Amino acid sequence: MxxxxxxxxxxxxxxxxxxxxxxxxxxxxxxxxxxxxxxxxxxxxxPAMGGVAKGQIVREIDALxxxxxxxxxxxxxxxxxLNKSKGPAMWSxxxxxxxxxxxxxxxxxxxxxxxxxxxxxxxxxxxxxxxxxxxxxxxxxxxxxxxxxxxxxxxxxxxxxxxxxxxxxxxxxxxxxxxxxxxxxxxxxxxxxxxxxxTPPRVDGRSLDYSKMEEQFGDENPSKFSYTDTQPLPKQRSCYITYTNSEVHEILKTGFEKSPMFQGRIQGLGPRYCPSIEDKINRFADRDRHQIFVEPEGWSTVEVYVNGFSSSLPEDVQLKALRKIEGFENAKMFRPGYAIExxxxxxxxxxxxxxxxxxxxxxxxxxxxxxxxxxxxxxxxxxxxxxxxxxxxxxxxxxxxxxxxxxxxxxxxxxxxxxxxxxxxFTSRAEHRILLRQDNADIRLTKIGYELGLAEESRLKAVDKKIAETAEIIAYLNNKAIEPEDINSMMEELGSAPITEKQRAGQLIKRPNVEIEHIAQAVTSVGEYLSKFKQESVEQAGIQVKYESYIEKEYSMAARMGELENYNIKGKINYRDIPALSKEAKEKLLKVEPETIGQASRISGVSPADISVLMVYLGK
Known part of the structure; x- marks a missing residue:
């Protein structure tokens, strides 16, 4: 068949x-x-994609x-x-x-x-x-x-x-x-x-009073995930923010005796960073409210996702507690939240x-x-x-x-x-996150994707053009002299010290709070020059100029770490035969069977001393 x-x-x-x-x-x-x-x-x-570190992953998937x-x-x-107020390594x-x-x-x-x-x-x-x-x-x-x-x-x-x-x-x-x-x-x-x-309950958006909630708009000039020619959003739907309160918490507590989590009926461990609402009020008993994100499930549907209210309590307790949240007084539930093991x-x-x-x-x-x-x-x-x-x-x-x-x-x-x-x-899990930004995933990975047979040639050409444009803009910024009278009013506006003599645009961009768009806005010739390029090339150049020393340091550190990756562990090794290794290291190395010294060094329970012993054993 x-x-x-x-x-x-x-x-x-x-x-x-x-x-x-x-x-x-x-x-x-x-x-x-x-x-x-x-x-x-x-x-x-x-109903969402991306977020902190997750958004970087989606862009990496796309780049490949x-x-x-x-x-x-x-x-x-x-x-x-997200995180635009922080450095570009955190933009998500x-x-x-x-x-x-x-x-x-x-x-x-x-x-x-x-x-x-x-x-x-x-x-x-x-x-x-x-x-x-x-x-x-x-x-x-x-x-x-x-x-x-x-x-x-x-x-x-x-x-x-x-x-x-x-x-x-x-x-x-x-x-x-x-x-x-x-x-x-x-x-x-x-x-x-x-x-x-x-997962939390889903409710009927027609039964909510949004006037009592804080409206959360999308970006004024929305970007997108794909490096291809997908179109940015011409219009957007708002999300909303509201909060639980002490009355909500007291109602939820009445269901604790029937909670599968507190009564031991659930054996599996749940996500630490996305706890249920009952877990939150139990673990953070000192807090009198928790944030709730009210998220529409689509353009046309009235169904709403109550983000932050994940629960496995009885459905009647969930609904009673929901209706004490501001804006949810008349909420109609489509289905209750539940836990799944x-x-x-x-x-x-x-x-x-x-x-x-x-x-x-x-x-x-x-x-x-x-x-x-x-x-x-x-x-x-x-x-x-x-x-x-x-x-x-x-x-x-x-x-x-x-x-x-x-x-x-x-x-x-x-x-x-x-x-x-x-x-x-999370971004904190990556030791080289200044290199792994969402803005450069195509530069990092599209050539690899093309060689694998995944990314089309048109993608590779687009990345090559971006790289060339970025290099051209960087060279221009590092050579373009800016007169004090052209920039000092902008410097004052940004809270940055005025200049007393000509300075290169690249040097000014390295200052805190000064971005490439500020220079383009203040100096007409710079703005006219940059307008010839795609916005993502301009943004890329600005980031590379501003964080040049940090990026170079990360590349150097990554190269040193990479030396350990090049030390291959060939064939099967009976780690029990290496007496100087700790007992835990022997067990973990036998279980994981690392292929390189670098991989061995990242195994939980394998210490730097164990790695030194292993390198001596391997003649490295």
């Missing part, structure tokens, strides 16, 4: 969609297996040739660049999305992608032959052969939904959980664990390619690896697909370094350190 596919992707969430699109674009014949064709690319939680940025640009209803794009349009656009994109087939069925097991993944088995008793399999099961593996004292089997509201895969993988020797996540597999069981160590040609991506977030899932799907395609075609593995991309940081953290709570990306 079925031909042998090159790659079978199990699950059509954000990881699965990116995996299927990327593998097909690279030339693999792909089957995307999902339990429900109508929920492809479903935004299970908040992935689709998340393009889909987001086509379906967003609001755009904001975020979009409010139209939930239904986002899923529709992903499905239509996949349907129009050559080499992608679909099959709606529950996958109950993996075909394994001679230690390799060789296909899948489904609930209909069908076996579908494949050269590689990518599991992107999200929260569906033995998923249990909790609402108060009620427990429902399911991977998402109104959708059944997936059975069979966990049990088979455990039999094969994999270690499994349990995690939990949650699901199986995951500690990612220390993976190679840096996301291929499992126990079964060749079997890859894990997304929440099955213990991560949380659409963006974290999508980039893993992309990387798993690239490596699965390369593996079955006899090509080299593809691994991004920590100094090359947030994607590299994420996968390196997962594989080397593991996680016992849902992993979320």
């Amino acid at each position: 079925f031909p042998e596919y090159d790659i079978i992707v199990v699950g059509a969430g954000h990881a699965g969609c990116e995996a299927a699109a990327a593998a097909a674009k690279m030339g693999s014949k792909v089957l995307l297996a999902t339990m429900n064709m109508n929920t492809i690319a479903q935004m299970s939680c908040n 040739g992935g689709m998340s940025g393009i889909i987001t640009d086509k379906t967003m209803i609001q755009f904001r660049m 794009p975020r979009a409010q999305s139209d939930r239904m349009r986002f899923a529709e656009e992903w499905r239509l994109t996949l349907e129009q992608t050559e080499n992608v087939d679909f099959w709606q069925d529950m996958v109950t097991g993996i075909e394994v032959a001679d230690g390799r993944a060789a296909g899948i088995r489904t609930s209909l008793g069908i076996t579908i052969p494949g050269k590689a399999v990518i599991l992107t099961n999200g929260t569906f593996l033995n998923g249990i939904i909790h609402i108060g004292e009620k427990q429902l089997g399911g991977g998402r509201a109104a959708e059944k959980s997936a059975k069979g895969i966990t049990e088979q993988l455990v039999q094969l020797g994999f270690e499994a664990g349990r995690m939990k996540t949650g 699901y199986d995951f597999f500690p990612p220390t069981q993976l190679n840096l390619t996301l291929e499992t160590k126990l079964v060749q040609n079997l890859y894990f991506a997304g929440q099955i690896n213990g991560t949380t977030g659409y963006e974290e899932a999508a980039c893993q799907g992309l990387m798993a697909a690239i490596n699965a395609h390369n593996k079955i075609n006899g090509k080299e593995p593809f691994v991004l370094k920590r100094s090359e991309a947030y994607i590299g940081v994420l996968i390196d953290d997962l594989v080397n350190k593991g996680t016992d709570e849902p992993y979320r990306m």
